[in-house]
Amino acid sequence: MIKIPRQEALNNRSEPEVVWLLYTLIRLTRAKTIFESGTYTAFATLGMARALKHNGSGKIYTVDIEDYVSDEVKNSKLAKDFIEFIRGNGVKVAENFPVKIDIAFIDSCHEGTYPLEEFKAIEKLLNPNGIVVFHDSISYKSVADAIDYIKRLPNFELITLTTPIFEWRDVKHNLPSGVSIVKQIGSFEK
Numbered sequence: 450m451i452k453i454p455r456q457e458a459l460n461n462r463s464e465p466e467v468v469w470l471l472y473t474l475i476r477l478t479r480a481k482t483i484f485e486s487g488t489y490t491a492f493a494t495l496g497m498a499r500a501l502k503h504n505g506s507g508k509i510y511t512v513d514i515e516d517y518v519s520d521e522v523k524n525s526k527l528a529k530d531f532i533e534f535i536r537g538n539g540v541k542v543a544e545n546f547p548v549k550i551d552i553a554f555i556d557s558c559h560e561g562t563y564p565l566e567e568f569k570a571i572e573k574l575l576n577p578n579g580i581v582v583f584h585d586s587i588s589y590k591s592v593a594d595a596i597d598y599i600k601r602l603p604n605f606e607l608i609t610l611t612t613p614i615f616e617w618r619d620v621k622h623n624l625p626s627g628v629s630i631v632k633q634i635g636s637f638e639k
Contacts, residue, residue, distance in 0.1 A: 462489055463556060463584055464612050467628050468496035471554060474580060474630070475500035480551035481507040484574065486539030486567055487557030487584075488513035491522050491532070497554070498531040510535060510550075512542045513557070543570035550574045556584035564595040568631075579633045587611060587627025596629050607631040 463471075475483065475497055481504075483497055488511040501507035512535045522528055535542055539557045553571045555564060564583065571581060586592045586609055599605050611625040 462492040464626065466612060467584060467626075468493050470610075470628060470630075471552075471582060472496050472500040474552060474582070475507075476503060478551060478580065479504055480580075482548055482550045482552075482576075483507065483509040484543065484546070484550045484553045484571060485509055485511040486513075486543070486553070486555050486571075488534065489517050489556075491518045491528075491534075493554060493556065493584075494532055495522065495527060498527045501531045502527065507531060508533060510546070510548070512537055512539045514538055540566050540570045543567065543574060546574055548574070549576045551576050551579055553579070553581045554584070555581060559585055559589040559591050561591060562594075564589075564592045565598055568595055568599065572633075575633050577633065581631040583629040583631070585626045586629035588624045592627075592629075596631075599631055604633060604635045605631050606634050 471493060474480070485494055485497070488494055491511070494509055494511050497509050501509065509532045511532060514537065516536055518534060523534065540563070553575070555567055555571070557567065568581060575581070583592055583596060586596050596607065596609060599607060607629055609627055609629040612628055614625050
């Protein structure tokens with residue numbers, strides 16, 4: 450089992466409940482190709498990789514502009530078998546990405562219109578009935594604005610869930626981070 454230092458595990462990462470949600474979505478949908486923007490220490494990435502392992506196959510392409518992932522994580526069998534780490538800007542990587550994806554997890558830059566730009570780039574990569582999961586969709590206005598935009602699109606349905614507020618997490622205005630699940634509709638494989 451890979452150990453993440455306690456302080457890293459407790460700060461600035463997805464809540465365990467969000468990781469379990471991602472794990473469950475991957476298992477239930479039998480997703481094979483995942484695109485993650487915002488790797489950080491790979492806490493959520495490892496949870497998604499475990500789901501792929503339990504499904505029997507798949508690949509996570511995880512993107513971050515910085516490299517915070519420990520060598521222990523990068524060199525683990527789980528990472529070698531199921532994760533490709535990409536250093537770069539999520540929008541730029543998505544715009545030039547050669548692979549269609551089943552699930553995307555967006556948890557990167559929360560500034561300005563970046564979450565919406567990221568969604569627009571990733572939307573083009575989605576397989577029929579693809580899913581995009583946004584983290585921090587309640588606690589960050591820019592992410593909430595992207596969700597408001599998506600609500601008006603006829604080919605997507607979504608749900609936003611609150612997440613626990615933990616004392617150890619530095620959350621603006623003491624709001625839950627929130628997680629939104631966006632599913633493409635109206636395009637089915639024959």
